[in-house]
Amino acid sequence: MKWRRGGVAPRWSVAAVVAAASVCGVAPVAAQFLEKPTRPQVEPPTGPVRQVIFKNCISCHGIDDYAFNALDRAGWTALIETRHKDLNVPVSNEDRDLVLDWVVARFGPDSKPFPRSYVPPQITTFFTDPEAQTLLGSACTSCHGLDRVNEKRYSPDRWRVITVDMRERGAKVTDEELERLVEWLGRVRGTNPNQ
DSSP, X not given: OOOOTTOXXXXXXXXXXXXXXXXXXXXXXXXXXXXXXXXXXXXXXXXXXXXXXXXXXXXXXXXXXXXXXXXXXXXXXXXXXXXXXXXXOOOOHHHHHHHHHHHHHHHSTTSOOOOSOOOOOOOSSOOXXXXXXXXXXXXXXXXXXXXXXXXXXXXXXXXXXXXXXXXXXTOOOOHHHHHHHHHHHHHHSSSOTTO
């Protein structure tokens, strides 16, 4: 069927648009966003190593994936060489040593790698303030004071990265408790300054 100037769209195309819109509207919004594994968020270093990373590394890849590893210097050297084997990356020995020093200090064998497989479950019940405070008190205060939590304001995604990392370091929380806590932290300690 041809379109006519100033004419009406064919009925089959209107029906197709309505059908597509209804299919998209049926899928829960949360399912579109929560079905992905949580990714670490690594703060870039300061000082000369920051300049080396910004000059040589992040134009091709980020630094967040470094958090998935806990390697010694030989392990980091092998990993970096393997990943850059077929690339022509002109990095001086001095710059390479700066990067290796930083990754070994930050993601060395004594660090806990970020889990590769945590997929946030969907939650249907939410913490009240007393429930969240109780979990914070039992899961967090064995390592640090609650001021570290109460003084921060992050998005729910950032709170998820932090709480997954804390669980990997020993905080005793289930997946459901973690997600309920993330939702509460995002609601009460989120990025909105009026919270």
